[in-house]
Amino acid sequence: MAVTGILLVLFLFAHMLGNLKIFVGQSSFDEYAHWLRALGTPILPETWFLWIQRFGLLAAVIGHIVAATVLAVRARRARPVRYAHRPKVQGSYAARTMRWGGVIIVLFVIYHILDLTTGHLNPIGDKSAPYGNVVADFAPDRWYVTAFYTLAILALGFHLRHGIYSALRTLGQQTADGERNARVIALGVAVVLCAGYLTVPFAVLTGLVT
Template identity: 75%
Template sequence: MAVTGILLALFLIAHMLGNLKVFTGETSFDHYAHWLRDIGKPLLPGVWFLWILRTVLVVAVVAHIVAATVLARRARAARPVKYAHRKKVNGSYAARTMRWGGVIILLFVIYHLLDLTTGTLNPVGDASKPYGNVVADFAPERWYVTLFYTLAILAVGFHLRHGAFSAFRSLGQQTPRGERRARTAALIFAVLLCAGYLVVPFAVLTGLVS
Protein backbone atom coordinates (compact mmCIF):
# COMPACT_ATOMS: atom_id res chain seq x y z
CA MET A 1 0.00 0.00 0.00
CA ALA A 2 2.75 2.43 0.97
CA VAL A 3 5.06 1.58 -1.93
CA THR A 4 2.36 1.87 -4.61
CA GLY A 5 1.14 5.08 -2.97
CA ILE A 6 4.62 6.58 -3.14
CA LEU A 7 4.93 5.60 -6.80
CA LEU A 8 1.62 7.29 -7.62
CA ALA A 9 2.57 10.35 -5.58
CA LEU A 10 5.80 10.72 -7.56
CA PHE A 11 3.78 10.64 -10.77
CA LEU A 12 1.44 13.31 -9.41
CA ILE A 13 4.41 15.56 -8.66
CA ALA A 14 5.87 15.11 -12.15
CA HIS A 15 2.46 15.64 -13.77
CA MET A 16 1.85 18.80 -11.75
CA LEU A 17 5.23 20.26 -12.77
CA GLY A 18 4.39 19.53 -16.39
CA ASN A 19 0.99 21.23 -16.05
CA LEU A 20 2.63 24.38 -14.71
CA LYS A 21 4.43 24.80 -18.03
CA VAL A 22 1.14 26.20 -19.32
CA PHE A 23 2.31 29.52 -17.82
CA THR A 24 5.32 29.56 -20.18
CA GLY A 25 3.06 30.03 -23.18
CA GLU A 26 1.36 28.00 -25.89
CA THR A 27 4.47 27.17 -27.92
CA SER A 28 6.45 25.97 -24.91
CA PHE A 29 3.57 23.94 -23.48
CA ASP A 30 2.79 22.27 -26.81
CA HIS A 31 6.48 21.47 -27.29
CA TYR A 32 6.57 19.84 -23.87
CA ALA A 33 3.44 17.78 -24.58
CA HIS A 34 4.83 16.57 -27.91
CA TRP A 35 8.22 15.85 -26.30
CA LEU A 36 6.50 13.41 -23.95
CA ARG A 37 5.43 11.40 -26.98
CA ASP A 38 8.98 11.30 -28.32
CA ILE A 39 10.76 10.11 -25.15
CA GLY A 40 12.81 7.02 -25.89
CA LYS A 41 13.21 7.58 -29.63
CA PRO A 42 14.80 6.05 -31.61
CA LEU A 43 15.23 3.18 -29.13
CA LEU A 44 11.47 3.03 -28.59
CA PRO A 45 9.09 3.55 -31.53
CA GLY A 46 6.22 6.02 -31.48
CA VAL A 47 4.63 6.68 -28.11
CA TRP A 48 5.86 3.48 -26.48
CA PHE A 49 7.31 5.31 -23.48
CA LEU A 50 3.91 6.79 -22.65
CA TRP A 51 2.25 3.40 -22.95
CA ILE A 52 4.91 1.82 -20.72
CA LEU A 53 4.34 4.59 -18.18
CA ARG A 54 0.57 4.17 -18.40
CA THR A 55 0.89 0.42 -17.91
CA VAL A 56 3.06 0.89 -14.81
CA LEU A 57 0.57 3.40 -13.41
CA VAL A 58 -2.41 1.11 -14.07
CA VAL A 59 -0.61 -1.76 -12.32
CA ALA A 60 0.20 0.55 -9.40
CA VAL A 61 -3.41 1.73 -9.14
CA VAL A 62 -4.77 -1.82 -9.25
CA ALA A 63 -2.21 -2.97 -6.67
CA HIS A 64 -3.11 0.01 -4.48
CA ILE A 65 -6.83 -0.85 -4.63
CA VAL A 66 -6.15 -4.53 -3.98
CA ALA A 67 -3.96 -3.65 -0.99
CA ALA A 68 -6.70 -1.39 0.38
CA THR A 69 -9.28 -4.16 -0.04
CA VAL A 70 -7.06 -6.73 1.66
CA LEU A 71 -6.37 -4.41 4.59
CA ALA A 72 -10.09 -3.65 4.98
CA ARG A 73 -10.93 -7.36 5.03
CA ARG A 74 -8.18 -8.04 7.57
CA ALA A 75 -9.53 -5.27 9.77
CA ARG A 76 -13.05 -6.78 9.65
CA ALA A 77 -11.72 -10.28 10.27
CA ALA A 78 -9.81 -9.07 13.32
CA ARG A 79 -13.09 -7.93 14.88
CA PRO A 80 -15.80 -10.35 13.59
CA VAL A 81 -18.16 -9.32 16.41
CA LYS A 82 -19.08 -5.66 16.55
CA TYR A 83 -18.48 -3.62 19.69
CA ALA A 84 -21.54 -3.36 21.96
CA HIS A 85 -20.50 0.22 22.60
CA ARG A 86 -17.67 1.97 20.81
CA LYS A 87 -16.41 5.43 21.59
CA LYS A 88 -16.09 7.85 18.72
CA VAL A 89 -12.55 7.93 17.35
CA ASN A 90 -11.12 11.42 16.83
CA GLY A 91 -9.61 10.67 13.42
CA SER A 92 -9.07 13.19 10.66
CA TYR A 93 -11.62 13.82 7.92
CA ALA A 94 -9.14 12.40 5.43
CA ALA A 95 -8.81 9.15 7.37
CA ARG A 96 -12.59 8.71 7.73
CA THR A 97 -13.23 9.29 4.01
CA MET A 98 -10.19 7.47 2.62
CA ARG A 99 -12.17 4.83 0.74
CA TRP A 100 -14.78 7.17 -0.72
CA GLY A 101 -12.02 9.60 -1.63
CA GLY A 102 -10.32 6.80 -3.55
CA VAL A 103 -13.53 6.11 -5.49
CA ILE A 104 -13.95 9.80 -6.36
CA ILE A 105 -10.34 9.97 -7.54
CA LEU A 106 -10.77 6.85 -9.70
CA LEU A 107 -13.87 8.31 -11.38
CA PHE A 108 -12.07 11.60 -11.93
CA VAL A 109 -9.07 9.86 -13.52
CA ILE A 110 -11.40 8.13 -16.00
CA TYR A 111 -13.05 11.45 -16.89
CA HIS A 112 -9.68 13.22 -17.07
CA LEU A 113 -8.32 10.64 -19.54
CA LEU A 114 -11.41 10.95 -21.75
CA ASP A 115 -11.10 14.73 -21.58
CA LEU A 116 -7.44 15.66 -21.99
CA THR A 117 -5.84 12.42 -23.19
CA THR A 118 -8.24 10.98 -25.77
CA GLY A 119 -10.08 14.30 -26.32
CA THR A 120 -13.45 12.53 -26.35
CA LEU A 121 -15.05 14.95 -23.86
CA ASN A 122 -12.95 18.01 -24.75
CA PRO A 123 -14.44 20.90 -26.79
CA VAL A 124 -11.33 20.98 -29.03
CA GLY A 125 -10.28 17.36 -28.82
CA ASP A 126 -7.20 17.84 -30.98
CA ALA A 127 -4.12 15.96 -29.77
CA SER A 128 -1.89 18.32 -31.73
CA LYS A 129 -3.11 21.30 -29.68
CA PRO A 130 -2.60 20.44 -25.98
CA TYR A 131 -2.56 24.10 -24.90
CA GLY A 132 -5.80 24.75 -26.77
CA ASN A 133 -7.40 21.72 -25.12
CA VAL A 134 -6.54 23.01 -21.65
CA VAL A 135 -7.81 26.54 -22.35
CA ALA A 136 -11.04 25.24 -23.89
CA ASP A 137 -11.57 22.80 -21.06
CA PHE A 138 -11.53 25.38 -18.27
CA ALA A 139 -13.14 28.26 -20.14
CA PRO A 140 -15.52 30.44 -18.05
CA GLU A 141 -18.61 28.98 -19.71
CA ARG A 142 -17.46 25.52 -18.59
CA TRP A 143 -17.23 26.52 -14.93
CA TYR A 144 -18.77 23.19 -13.93
CA VAL A 145 -15.67 21.40 -15.25
CA THR A 146 -13.46 23.59 -13.06
CA LEU A 147 -15.77 22.89 -10.10
CA PHE A 148 -15.57 19.12 -10.65
CA TYR A 149 -11.81 19.36 -11.13
CA THR A 150 -11.49 21.32 -7.88
CA LEU A 151 -13.54 18.83 -5.87
CA ALA A 152 -11.51 15.94 -7.29
CA ILE A 153 -8.18 17.62 -6.52
CA LEU A 154 -9.34 18.35 -2.96
CA ALA A 155 -10.21 14.66 -2.63
CA VAL A 156 -6.69 13.88 -3.85
CA GLY A 157 -5.32 16.28 -1.25
CA PHE A 158 -7.20 14.64 1.64
CA HIS A 159 -6.18 11.22 0.34
CA LEU A 160 -2.53 12.25 0.08
CA ARG A 161 -2.48 13.90 3.49
CA HIS A 162 -3.62 10.74 5.23
CA GLY A 163 -1.81 8.42 2.83
CA ALA A 164 1.55 10.16 3.17
CA PHE A 165 1.33 10.06 6.96
CA SER A 166 0.34 6.39 6.88
CA ALA A 167 3.21 5.63 4.51
CA PHE A 168 5.69 7.13 6.95
CA ARG A 169 4.37 4.82 9.67
CA SER A 170 4.31 1.78 7.38
CA LEU A 171 7.93 2.40 6.44
CA GLY A 172 9.10 2.51 10.05
CA GLN A 173 8.29 5.87 11.67
CA GLN A 174 7.06 5.21 15.23
CA THR A 175 8.27 7.94 17.62
CA PRO A 176 5.92 10.71 18.89
CA ARG A 177 8.27 13.43 17.63
CA GLY A 178 8.55 11.73 14.27
CA GLU A 179 4.77 11.43 14.12
CA ARG A 180 4.34 15.19 14.55
CA ARG A 181 6.89 15.82 11.82
CA ALA A 182 5.21 13.27 9.57
CA ARG A 183 1.80 14.92 10.03
CA THR A 184 3.25 18.35 9.23
CA ALA A 185 5.15 17.08 6.20
CA ALA A 186 2.06 15.24 4.90
CA LEU A 187 -0.09 18.36 5.27
CA ILE A 188 2.44 20.63 3.53
CA PHE A 189 2.87 18.14 0.72
CA ALA A 190 -0.89 17.81 0.17
CA VAL A 191 -1.46 21.59 0.22
CA LEU A 192 1.37 22.32 -2.21
CA LEU A 193 0.27 19.60 -4.61
CA CYS A 194 -3.35 20.77 -4.56
CA ALA A 195 -2.28 24.37 -5.14
CA GLY A 196 -0.05 23.32 -8.02
CA TYR A 197 -2.91 21.53 -9.74
CA LEU A 198 -5.65 24.08 -9.04
CA VAL A 199 -3.68 27.14 -10.16
CA VAL A 200 -3.97 26.05 -13.82
CA PRO A 201 -7.79 25.79 -14.17
CA PHE A 202 -8.33 28.97 -12.15
CA ALA A 203 -5.76 30.82 -14.27
CA VAL A 204 -7.76 29.86 -17.36
CA LEU A 205 -11.09 30.62 -15.66
CA THR A 206 -9.94 34.15 -14.72
CA GLY A 207 -8.29 34.88 -18.07
CA LEU A 208 -4.71 34.80 -16.81
CA VAL A 209 -4.06 32.00 -19.29
CA SER A 210 -5.90 32.26 -22.60
Protein backbone atom coordinates in the same frame (compact mmCIF):
# COMPACT_ATOMS: atom_id res chain seq x y z
CA MET B 1 0.09 -0.01 -0.03
CA ALA B 2 2.74 2.47 1.13
CA VAL B 3 5.12 1.63 -1.73
CA THR B 4 2.46 1.92 -4.46
CA GLY B 5 1.25 5.15 -2.89
CA ILE B 6 4.73 6.65 -2.98
CA LEU B 7 5.11 5.72 -6.66
CA LEU B 8 1.82 7.48 -7.43
CA VAL B 9 2.86 10.57 -5.45
CA LEU B 10 6.10 10.80 -7.46
CA PHE B 11 4.04 10.69 -10.65
CA LEU B 12 1.74 13.42 -9.31
CA PHE B 13 4.71 15.72 -8.77
CA ALA B 14 6.11 15.06 -12.24
CA HIS B 15 2.70 15.60 -13.84
CA MET B 16 2.12 18.79 -11.86
CA LEU B 17 5.43 20.28 -12.99
CA GLY B 18 4.53 19.50 -16.58
CA ASN B 19 1.13 21.16 -16.16
CA LEU B 20 2.72 24.33 -14.77
CA LYS B 21 4.62 24.82 -18.02
CA ILE B 22 1.40 26.30 -19.36
CA PHE B 23 2.39 29.54 -17.57
CA VAL B 24 5.57 29.72 -19.67
CA GLY B 25 3.55 30.03 -22.86
CA GLN B 26 1.70 28.09 -25.52
CA SER B 27 4.74 27.08 -27.55
CA SER B 28 6.60 25.80 -24.48
CA PHE B 29 3.59 23.80 -23.27
CA ASP B 30 2.92 22.28 -26.68
CA GLU B 31 6.60 21.41 -27.11
CA TYR B 32 6.58 19.66 -23.75
CA ALA B 33 3.49 17.65 -24.68
CA HIS B 34 5.01 16.62 -28.01
CA TRP B 35 8.29 15.76 -26.25
CA LEU B 36 6.40 13.33 -24.02
CA ARG B 37 5.03 11.58 -27.09
CA ALA B 38 8.50 11.33 -28.61
CA LEU B 39 10.24 10.28 -25.40
CA GLY B 40 12.23 7.10 -25.91
CA THR B 41 12.60 7.43 -29.67
CA PRO B 42 14.29 6.15 -31.74
CA ILE B 43 14.80 3.14 -29.45
CA LEU B 44 11.03 2.93 -28.97
CA PRO B 45 8.31 3.87 -31.47
CA GLU B 46 6.59 7.19 -30.78
CA THR B 47 4.18 7.21 -27.80
CA TRP B 48 5.38 3.78 -26.62
CA PHE B 49 7.05 5.27 -23.55
CA LEU B 50 3.77 6.94 -22.62
CA TRP B 51 1.93 3.65 -22.90
CA ILE B 52 4.57 1.87 -20.82
CA GLN B 53 4.18 4.61 -18.21
CA ARG B 54 0.39 4.31 -18.31
CA PHE B 55 0.47 0.56 -17.81
CA GLY B 56 2.95 1.04 -14.96
CA LEU B 57 0.65 3.58 -13.31
CA LEU B 58 -2.33 1.29 -13.84
CA ALA B 59 -0.44 -1.53 -12.12
CA ALA B 60 0.39 0.81 -9.21
CA VAL B 61 -3.25 1.91 -8.91
CA ILE B 62 -4.52 -1.68 -8.98
CA GLY B 63 -1.89 -2.68 -6.43
CA HIS B 64 -2.92 0.23 -4.22
CA ILE B 65 -6.61 -0.72 -4.38
CA VAL B 66 -5.87 -4.41 -3.76
CA ALA B 67 -3.71 -3.53 -0.77
CA ALA B 68 -6.46 -1.30 0.65
CA THR B 69 -9.02 -4.08 0.18
CA VAL B 70 -6.78 -6.66 1.86
CA LEU B 71 -6.20 -4.35 4.83
CA ALA B 72 -9.93 -3.67 5.16
CA VAL B 73 -10.71 -7.41 5.12
CA ARG B 74 -8.01 -8.11 7.70
CA ALA B 75 -9.36 -5.39 9.96
CA ARG B 76 -12.87 -6.81 9.70
CA ARG B 77 -11.71 -10.36 10.41
CA ALA B 78 -9.73 -9.15 13.41
CA ARG B 79 -13.04 -8.15 15.00
CA PRO B 80 -15.73 -10.52 13.58
CA VAL B 81 -18.17 -9.70 16.39
CA ARG B 82 -19.37 -6.12 16.47
CA TYR B 83 -19.10 -4.05 19.60
CA ALA B 84 -22.32 -3.84 21.62
CA HIS B 85 -21.47 -0.20 22.15
CA ARG B 86 -18.63 1.51 20.34
CA PRO B 87 -17.74 5.08 21.27
CA LYS B 88 -17.01 7.50 18.48
CA VAL B 89 -13.38 7.69 17.43
CA GLN B 90 -12.09 11.19 16.90
CA GLY B 91 -10.24 10.48 13.68
CA SER B 92 -9.32 13.09 11.11
CA TYR B 93 -11.72 14.01 8.35
CA ALA B 94 -9.26 12.59 5.84
CA ALA B 95 -9.11 9.22 7.62
CA ARG B 96 -12.92 8.92 7.70
CA THR B 97 -13.30 9.73 4.01
CA MET B 98 -10.37 7.80 2.48
CA ARG B 99 -12.65 5.37 0.66
CA TRP B 100 -15.03 7.97 -0.75
CA GLY B 101 -12.09 10.14 -1.67
CA GLY B 102 -10.58 7.20 -3.51
CA VAL B 103 -13.82 6.66 -5.45
CA ILE B 104 -13.96 10.34 -6.47
CA ILE B 105 -10.32 10.23 -7.56
CA VAL B 106 -10.87 7.09 -9.70
CA LEU B 107 -13.92 8.64 -11.39
CA PHE B 108 -11.97 11.83 -12.04
CA VAL B 109 -9.02 9.94 -13.55
CA ILE B 110 -11.39 8.17 -15.95
CA TYR B 111 -12.93 11.50 -16.97
CA HIS B 112 -9.53 13.16 -17.20
CA ILE B 113 -8.24 10.48 -19.58
CA LEU B 114 -11.32 10.78 -21.81
CA ASP B 115 -10.98 14.55 -21.72
CA LEU B 116 -7.32 15.50 -22.12
CA THR B 117 -5.73 12.20 -23.21
CA THR B 118 -8.09 10.71 -25.77
CA GLY B 119 -10.00 13.98 -26.39
CA HIS B 120 -13.44 12.37 -26.52
CA LEU B 121 -14.91 14.73 -23.90
CA ASN B 122 -12.87 17.80 -24.82
CA PRO B 123 -14.47 20.67 -26.81
CA ILE B 124 -11.52 20.62 -29.23
CA GLY B 125 -10.06 17.16 -28.78
CA ASP B 126 -7.08 17.94 -31.02
CA LYS B 127 -4.02 15.94 -29.94
CA SER B 128 -1.79 18.33 -31.86
CA ALA B 129 -3.01 21.30 -29.77
CA PRO B 130 -2.51 20.44 -26.06
CA TYR B 131 -2.54 24.09 -24.96
CA GLY B 132 -5.77 24.75 -26.82
CA ASN B 133 -7.38 21.68 -25.30
CA VAL B 134 -6.61 22.86 -21.77
CA VAL B 135 -7.85 26.40 -22.41
CA ALA B 136 -11.05 25.11 -24.02
CA ASP B 137 -11.58 22.64 -21.20
CA PHE B 138 -11.58 25.17 -18.36
CA ALA B 139 -13.24 28.05 -20.21
CA PRO B 140 -15.65 30.18 -18.13
CA ASP B 141 -18.72 28.68 -19.84
CA ARG B 142 -17.52 25.25 -18.69
CA TRP B 143 -17.26 26.25 -15.03
CA TYR B 144 -18.74 22.88 -14.02
CA VAL B 145 -15.58 21.17 -15.31
CA THR B 146 -13.46 23.37 -13.04
CA ALA B 147 -15.85 22.66 -10.16
CA PHE B 148 -15.53 18.88 -10.65
CA TYR B 149 -11.76 19.22 -11.06
CA THR B 150 -11.58 21.19 -7.80
CA LEU B 151 -13.65 18.60 -5.94
CA ALA B 152 -11.39 15.81 -7.19
CA ILE B 153 -8.19 17.66 -6.30
CA LEU B 154 -9.46 18.47 -2.80
CA ALA B 155 -10.40 14.81 -2.35
CA LEU B 156 -6.90 13.95 -3.53
CA GLY B 157 -5.45 16.38 -0.99
CA PHE B 158 -7.28 14.78 1.93
CA HIS B 159 -6.34 11.34 0.61
CA LEU B 160 -2.69 12.33 0.35
CA ARG B 161 -2.53 13.94 3.79
CA HIS B 162 -3.75 10.82 5.53
CA GLY B 163 -2.10 8.37 3.13
CA ILE B 164 1.39 9.92 3.28
CA TYR B 165 1.18 10.15 7.06
CA SER B 166 0.21 6.47 7.27
CA ALA B 167 2.91 5.47 4.78
CA LEU B 168 5.63 7.27 6.73
CA ARG B 169 4.45 5.62 9.93
CA THR B 170 4.43 2.23 8.20
CA LEU B 171 7.95 2.77 6.88
CA GLY B 172 9.43 3.45 10.30
CA GLN B 173 8.38 6.84 11.73
CA GLN B 174 7.19 5.39 15.04
CA THR B 175 8.61 7.87 17.57
CA ALA B 176 6.81 10.95 18.86
CA ASP B 177 9.10 13.20 16.82
CA GLY B 178 8.59 10.92 13.84
CA GLU B 179 4.82 11.26 14.17
CA ARG B 180 5.02 15.06 14.21
CA ASN B 181 7.38 15.07 11.24
CA ALA B 182 5.10 12.69 9.34
CA ARG B 183 2.11 14.98 9.91
CA VAL B 184 4.01 18.06 8.75
CA ILE B 185 5.40 16.33 5.65
CA ALA B 186 2.01 14.84 4.75
CA LEU B 187 0.24 18.19 5.07
CA GLY B 188 2.98 20.01 3.15
CA VAL B 189 2.92 17.56 0.23
CA ALA B 190 -0.88 17.65 0.08
CA VAL B 191 -0.99 21.47 0.06
CA VAL B 192 1.76 21.81 -2.58
CA LEU B 193 0.12 19.30 -4.92
CA CYS B 194 -3.38 20.74 -4.48
CA ALA B 195 -2.15 24.29 -5.09
CA GLY B 196 -0.08 23.21 -8.08
CA TYR B 197 -2.92 21.37 -9.76
CA LEU B 198 -5.60 23.99 -9.06
CA THR B 199 -3.61 26.94 -10.41
CA VAL B 200 -4.06 25.84 -14.03
CA PRO B 201 -7.89 25.56 -14.21
CA PHE B 202 -8.39 28.73 -12.19
CA ALA B 203 -5.87 30.60 -14.31
CA VAL B 204 -7.89 29.69 -17.40
CA LEU B 205 -11.22 30.36 -15.69
CA THR B 206 -10.15 33.86 -14.63
CA GLY B 207 -8.51 34.74 -17.95
CA LEU B 208 -4.93 34.69 -16.73
CA VAL B 209 -4.21 31.98 -19.30
CA THR B 210 -5.97 32.36 -22.66
